[in-house]
Amino acid sequence: MAQRARNGYTYMLMTTDTSPDPITGYAVPDGCRDELLDADGSPRPHAAELIATLQRLGPEALTAAGRRRDTIFMQQGITFEVAGSDGARRDRPFPLDLVPRVLPAGEWTTIKRGLAQRIRALNAFVDDVYHAHEIVRAGIVPWSLIVSRPSFARPVHGIRPPGGVYCHVSGCDLVRGGDGRWRVLEDNVRTPSGISYVLENRLAMTRLMPELFAGHRVRAVENYPTLLLESLQAVAPAGDGTPTVVVWTPGSLNAAYFEHAFLARQMGVELVEASDLVVRDAVCYMRTTAGLQRVHTIYRRLDDDFIDPLEFRADSLLGVPGLVRAYRAGTVAIANAIGTGVADDKAVYHYVPEMIRFYLKEEPILDNVQTYLLTDEKQRRHVLERLDEVVVKPTSESGGKGVFIGPHASAAERQRQAELIEGDPERFIAQELVHLSTVPTETGDGRLAPRHVDLRPFAVFGDEIRIVPGGLTRVALREGSMIVNSSQGGGSKDTWVLDDGTAMDGGGGTPRIPVHRPPRLPDIRYGGWHGQEQQQQQ
Amino acid sequence: MLARIAQELFWLGRDLTRAEHTARMLDGAFHADVAGAPGERGIALSWEGVLAIIGAKPPAPGEQATESARAPAAAFGRAEVARLLTLDTASPASVVSCVARARERGRTLRDVISIEMWEALNSFYLSLGRYDLQAALVTGPYSVYQEVKERCALFWGLAERTMLRDEGRSFLEAGGRLEEADMVLRMLRVAVPYGDGDTGDAGHEGEALAVLHAVGGLHAYRRGVRYAPTLPLVGRFLLYDSAYPASVAFAVDALRAALTNADAQPQSSPPVLRLGRLIADLELQRRTLDGAGPLAETLERVQEELEHIDRDIGDRYFAIAALAAVHL
Numbered sequence: 001m002a003q004r005a006r007n008g009y010t011y012m013l014m015t016t017d018t019s020p021d022p023i024t025g026y027a028v029p030d031g032c033r034d035e036l037l038d039a040d041g042s043p044r045p046h047a048a049e050l051i052a053t054l055q056r057l058g059p060e061a062l063t064a065a066g067r068r069r070d071t072i073f074m075q076q077g078i079t080f081e082v083a084g085s086d087g088a089r090r091d092r093p094f095p096l097d098l099v100p101r102v103l104p105a106g107e108w109t110t111i112k113r114g115l116a117q118r119i120r121a122l123n124a125f126v127d128d129v130y131h132a133h134e135i136v137r138a139g140i141v142p143w144s145l146i147v148s149r150p151s152f153a154r155p156v157h158g159i160r161p162p163g164g165v166y167c168h169v170s171g172c173d174l175v176r177g178g179d180g181r182w183r184v185l186e187d188n189v190r191t192p193s194g195i196s197y198v199l200e201n202r203l204a205m206t207r208l209m210p211e212l213f214a215g216h217r218v219r220a221v222e223n224y225p226t227l228l229l230e231s232l233q234a235v236a237p238a239g240d241g242t243p244t245v246v247v248w249t250p251g252s253l254n255a256a257y258f259e260h261a262f263l264a265r266q267m268g269v270e271l272v273e274a275s276d277l278v279v280r281d282a283v284c285y286m287r288t289t290a291g292l293q294r295v296h297t298i299y300r301r302l303d304d305d306f307i308d309p310l311e312f313r314a315d316s317l318l319g320v321p322g323l324v325r326a327y328r329a330g331t332v333a334i335a336n337a338i339g340t341g342v343a344d345d346k347a348v349y350h351y352v353p354e355m356i357r358f359y360l361k362e363e364p365i366l367d368n369v370q371t372y373l374l375t376d377e378k379q380r381r382h383v384l385e386r387l388d389e390v391v392v393k394p395t396s397e398s399g400g401k402g403v404f405i406g407p408h409a410s411a412a413e414r415q416r417q418a419e420l421i422e423g424d425p426e427r428f429i430a431q432e433l434v435h436l437s438t439v440p441t442e443t444g445d446g447r448l449a450p451r452h453v454d455l456r457p458f459a460v461f462g463d464e465i466r467i468v469p470g471g472l473t474r475v476a477l478r479e480g481s482m483i484v485n486s487s488q489g490g491g492s493k494d495t496w497v498l499d500d501g502t503a504m505d506g507g508g509g510t511p512r513i514p515v516h517r518p519p520r521l522p523d524i525r526y527g528g529w530h531g532q533e534q535q536q537q538q
Numbered sequence: 539m540l541a542r543i544a545q546e547l548f549w550l551g552r553d554l555t556r557a558e559h560t561a562r563m564l565d566g567a568f569h570a571d572v573a574g575a576p577g578e579r580g581i582a583l584s585w586e587g588v589l590a591i592i593g594a595k596p597p598a599p600g601e602q603a604t605e606s607a608r609a610p611a612a613a614f615g616r617a618e619v620a621r622l623l624t625l626d627t628a629s630p631a632s633v634v635s636c637v638a639r640a641r642e643r644g645r646t647l648r649d650v651i652s653i654e655m656w657e658a659l660n661s662f663y664l665s666l667g668r669y670d671l672q673a674a675l676v677t678g679p680y681s682v683y684q685e686v687k688e689r690c691a692l693f694w695g696l697a698e699r700t701m702l703r704d705e706g707r708s709f710l711e712a713g714g715r716l717e718e719a720d721m722v723l724r725m726l727r728v729a730v731p732y733g734d735g736d737t738g739d740a741g742h743e744g745e746a747l748a749v750l751h752a753v754g755g756l757h758a759y760r761r762g763v764r765y766a767p768t769l770p771l772v773g774r775f776l777l778y779d780s781a782y783p784a785s786v787a788f789a790v791d792a793l794r795a796a797l798t799n800a801d802a803q804p805q806s807s808p809p810v811l812r813l814g815r816l817i818a819d820l821e822l823q824r825r826t827l828d829g830a831g832p833l834a835e836t837l838e839r840v841q842e843e844l845e846h847i848d849r850d851i852g853d854r855y856f857a858i859a860a861l862a863a864v865h866l
Contacts, residue, residue, distance in 0.1 A: 076653075077645065077660045252646045264649035271649045275859065276540050289544045289705065289855045290802045 022059045022447040023440070024051060029480070031178045031435045034450055035101060046104045046498060049215045054099065057211060059446025065098055065208045066442065072207070078200055078258070080486060095491030096201050098209055101439045101453060101473045102216075105500040108469060111174065111182055114366030115457060116465045117356060119170050122189055122343040123461065124359040126166040129342055130157050135358055141351050148426070149348065150396050151190075151341025153304055155311040155324050161337050162235045165461050168335035169228070169299075171195075171471070174366070174455045176437040183367045183434065185454065187344040187352065189336060191301050194472040195224055195458045196262040197492055201472075205494040217499040219469035224458065225266035228299070231462025232267075235333045236296035243296035246272045246286065250302045250318050260301050272298075279322035282329040297333040304338050346429050347373070347395040370432040374425035383430040384421065387414050390430045392421065405482070407433060436482050439493065441475055452476045453493065454484050470495035539705045541859035543650055544800075547706050548851070550643040550651075551713025554690055557636035559721040559753075560623055561686035563588050564633075566752030568679070570744070571616055585619040591724040592623060592631045624679060625669055633686055634666045651710075652700035655693060662689040687754075708800035709855075712793055716848060719789035722776055723841045725752055730773050732834045746772040758782050773833045777840070778824035786840065787820050797851070809850035816843050 024041055028034040036047040043051040054062075073079065073093035080094055103111075128135050129146055130153075136143045146152060171192030173185045202221050206213065229245065236243030249260035251273055264271035276286050277295065285292035300307060306316040311324040326332045342348065350371045353364045372379040372390070383390055392404040404417045421428055438450035457471030473493040474484035484490040567588050626632045641663040644656050665685060674682050694714070701707050729749045746767040750756040759767060759775055762782060780787040794813040798804040823836065 074664065075661045076657055077648075247649075257645075258648075261646075261648040265653075270540055270543070272540060273542070276542055287541050287858045289539055289541050289709075289800065289858075291858070 021055070023055045024448070026440070026449050028438060028450050029435075032450070032452070033176060033178055033180050033437045035176070035437050035439050035453075036099075037440070047102050050100070050102060050212060053212055053214070054448070061446075062098055062442050063444075063446040066444075066446075069093070069096060069098070069204060069208050072204065078204075080255070094197065094200075094486075095477060096197075096204055097441045097451075097475055097477075097491050097493045098205075099440050099442055099448060100205065100212065100494040100496045101455075102496045102498060103470065105498050107182075108497045110365065111455075111457065112467050114182070114184075114364070115172060115459055115467055117360065117362060117365055118172065118184065118187070118352065119167055119189075119459055119461060119465055121352065121356040121359050122170070122187060123165065123167045125348075125355050126189075126337070126340050126343050127160065127164055128359075130159065130339060135355065138358065140354050140358055141348070145347060146342060149342050149345045151304065151339070151345060153312075153339030153342070156327070156337070156339045159328055159338075162237060162330075162333055163463070165235055166337035166340050167343070168231055168235065168337070168461050169458070170336075170461070171456045171458045174457065175369070175434045176455075178435045178437075180437075181367065183369050184352070185369055185434065186346070187349060188456075189340045189344045190303065191336070192456065192458065193256045193259050193301075194456055194474075194492075195468070196259040198458070198468065198470065198472050198495070199224060199262075199266075201492060201494040216496065218496045219499045221468050221470060224460070224468045225263065227460045227462075227466050227468070228263065229267040229269070231460045231466075232297045232299055232333075232335055234462035235335065237330055237333060239294075239296060244269075244286075244294060245297045245299065246270045246277075246295055248272050248274075248277070248298050248300040248302065250274075250306070254301075256301065263299070274318050274320050277320045277323070279320060279326050282322070282326045282331055284320070284323060284326045284332040295332060297335060299335045304341060307334075307338070345395060346393055347426070350429065369434055372430040374421055374428050374430060379430075380421065380425055384418055387418060389433065391433050392417055392428050392430045394427055395429055396427075405433070436476075436484075439473070439475065441477070441491075441493070449479065451479070452482045452484070455495065469497035539709075541856050543647065543706065544709045545856040545859060546643045546647055547650065547709040548713035548856070550640050550647065551710045551715075552717040553636045553640040553643065554693060555714045555717035556721065557633045557640065557686060558690040559718070560592060560631070560633050560636065561683040562754050563591070563721075563725065563752045564620060564623055565680065565683040566748055567619075568616075569751050570748045585616055587728045588623065589619050591721070591728055620679060624682060625666065625674075633682075637663050637666055637686075650706050652696065654696045654700050658689065658693045658696050662693070665689070703799075705800045708796040712796040712800065712851070715789045715793040715796060716844070716851075718784060719786045719793065719844055720841075720848075722753060722784060722786055722789070723837060723844065725749060726773055726776060727834070727837050727841065730769060730834050730837060732832070743768060745769050749773075749776070753784050755782060755784055770833060773837070774824075777833075777837070778820060787817070787824070790817055790820070790844075793847075800855070807854055809847050809854060812843065812847050812850060816840070816847070 024037060024043070026041075028037065028039065035044070036051065037043055070093045073096075074091070077091075078094050079091035125135065133143065135141050136146070167189040169192065170187070170189045171194065172187050174182050175185045176182050198221055232245045233243050236245070245267070246269055247260055247264040247267070249257060249271055251257070254260070261271055270276075270286065272286055272295075277298075278285050278287060278292065280292070284295045284298070286295050302318060305313045306318045308321060308323040309316045309319045310321050312319070323332070323334075324338065327334055327338065349368065350373055353368055356362055356364045372383050374380045374383060383392075386406075388406045388409070390406045392406070394402040404413070406414070409417070436452035436454060439453050440448035441451035443449045453473050453475045455471055455473055457467055459465055459467045473495045474486070475491050475493050476482055476484045476489065477491045478489050481489065486492070567585060571585070622629045623632050625634050627634055627638070629635060637659075641659050644651060644659040648656050666682075669682055697707065697710060701710075726749065729745050743766070746769045747756070749769075749772055750759050750767060753776065755776065756767075759772065759782075762779060763771060763775055765771055775782065775785065777786050779785045780791060782788060790813055794810060794817060797807065797810050797813065801807045801810060804810045820840070
């Protein structure tokens with residue numbers, strides 16, 4: 001038994017034992033890549049130690065840790081609401097899977113460089129859209145497409161925020177296909193959420209499964225709030241002293257309120273609602289117990305449409321009247337800037353590789369998923385013929401709403417989708433189906449099985465672009481499912497980026513800190529205490 | 539600090555203290571009910587009295603007033619009152635409703651209070667959901683009240699240990715202290731009759747014991763006063779003795795200290811000034827025991843003054859947030 005525990009997977013390969021190993025004994029779905037196991041079922045080199053530890057712990061330890069996790073999450077209030085079968089809404093502990101996803105250092109370096117490049121291009125695009133329109137004049141992106149996006153914001157035309165930074169916070173969704181290549185599935189430069197789960201997941205994992213970390217150097221994620229605060233302070237309008245930064249939440253009933261409060265707490269800044277903010281003479285203030293106090297940077301977590309009833313939706317109760325006036329006057333910075341939604345629209349996504357070549361004169365490091373524009377006659381016909389193979393997405397929706405997955409759809413659903421496309425081709429784009437990679441995931445009884453995952457790394461753009469190692473790995477907990485949204489049966493995993501000692505952050509890189517030797521402290525004579533004790537005993 | 543947040547913290551403190559005092563009071567009422575009074579008269583601070591104290595309180599923000607809680611007290615006995623005030627989620631005055639409100643506020647304030655405080659609040663709320671009231675009433679709900687007391691103490695202990703001692707902490711403290719003074723005053727006003735309150739007789743001895751039980755101060759009284767508990771002595775102890783942390787004098791002292799910390803200009807703050815006068819008054823009366831007139835009237839005056847202070851706090855610190863709410 002001890003023999004088997006020590007090198008469990010080789011044992012599995014060499015015998016014809018019929019009961020499969022609970023940790024590695026599973027089949028990877030066809031056409032997919034498993035990130036921890038090879039095609040023949042043996043662990044990939046960077047995951048060997050992790051798999052060996054999991055085998056040593058066994059299914060019982062995993063289920064026990066799962067129970068501890070649920071208790072702790074309930075107590076900490078790390079929950080999300082789900083509607084039960086009787087319609088009542090209940091709090092459920094957030095489903096964190098106990099098996100981490102592991103990314104080798106080299107792979108992460110590629111992702112990081114690719115993302116930074118993409119975000120620089122998207123930022124340049126937003127600036128261009130509201131100023132010179134160079135990319136339009138070069139004939140790359142049609143102006144009619146840009147102005148017809150619902151997130152195109154006329155009121156901010158000609159406004160350039162401090163430092164020319166628009167996309168202060170971004171989170172792009174990456175997927176990995178059967179060929180092992182990373183691709184960008186979606187951009188999000190409005191208000192991407194999930195970073196709080198990255199930090200909470202790591203904290204929970206160190207408490208629940210400390211054994212797994214042994215033998216690995218996992219790069220830390222907990223400095224995100226510091227990075228965010230520094231960036232938000234860096235873009236504040238010039239003034240005396242430390243700028244006042246606030247996080248603006250739509251309210252405690254918002255689904256992402258946990259994250260808003262989390263970020264405010266971690267940064268040590270105020271969490272405000274619309275009723276706390278007021279604009280007087282184009283300057284933004286908050287209402288405090290000591291009267292009005294100036295606000296310099298607002299990290300807002302609500303959409304453009306709602307932030308100022310004078311400029312956007314007049315019926316918005318969540319907004320602050322006059323805020324855009326203050327923004328235009330340059331007395332307050334808003335992150336992300338107003339109007340960035342034009343860059344992450346799904347119809348604009350198609351053009352991002354071209355943007356990278358146009359603005360940065362570089363080749364894209366990360367590819368797009370093959371996308372078809374349905375306004376183009378030829379591409380549309382091609383898509384309609386292959387409707388049972390592709391994915392169709394509405395251009396101006398988010399959160400997985402209205403997504404049509406060809407291979408999973410019935411004939412009637414395909415027929416309806418075809419009619420929708422014919423009726424209004426501008427509303428949709430089509431993409432090739434990516435066979436999301438899998439990572440072994442605990443299935444409830446302590447055994448592991450492959451489940452599909454994506455990755456959302458988080459980047460912060462202040463003076464420079466900085467990306468937290470890893471990001472949020474979302475996992476579809478249902479077998480075979482590729483839908484990872486937490487509202488639709490998705491969970492998450494802790495994401496480890498291994499540190500091989502070469503990866504450096506922040507351009508120049510930080511030198512290794514020499515080993516610290518504690519100073520000599522005055523002698524504490526433990527012996528004296530023992531002596532007393534002995535005397536007392538006598 | 540944001541006025542809205544300050545107000546939430548203030549009421550978080552109030553809701554928790556209200557929950558604790560309600561639990562202590564019910565515990566005391568159960569005790570008096572079972573043990574009976576030594577004299578021939580009934581105990582004023584029993585079921586009807588408890589309901590009168592809680593039922594007459596103005597609703598907290600976020601509290602939905604229901605008719606049942608405001609119903610006439612006369613018809614209520616042990617089973618009804620205990621149900622209404624302990625674990626009835628529909629009754630806004632019940633302990634569990636207070637805790638639910640406090641937890642809801644804590645959820646909004648998660649960025650301000652420490653993580654440990656939030657977890658204490660959250661698990662407090664979750665633990666109350668576990669109890670089956672009917673079963674608890676049969677065996678005596680002692681364990682429920684015990685848990686409420688312990689959880690409240692845990693929260694305040696964590697606040698003491700982990701929360702930054704800033705303006706927010708001061709408002710939390712202020713809310714707790716104001717509620718404490720208010721609850722003790724209400725209890726005393728129900729227990730101390732007008733007119734004959736100053737003549738200690740056997741009938742009042744049971745009342746005095748009940749009051750001490752209901753604030754959890756019997757032991758402190760025994761050590762501090764060293765006379766047999768009579769109603770006037772117990773009344774004075776709970777009103778004037780600033781060495782006892784649940785006394786009115788101690789609570790208003792702490793309230794003034796908290797507001798002085800929170801206010802940028804305490805010298806010109808109406809609630810701080812009023813508190814200064816009240817503290818001086820209490821001190822004067824304590825030292826000139828006979829000059830103060832009957833205890834019941836003093837209690838009434840102090841409570842009126844406390845209501846003024848409550849209004850002044852609202853005007854000075856929270857009105858700016860309320861203004862915004864009206865404009866929406």
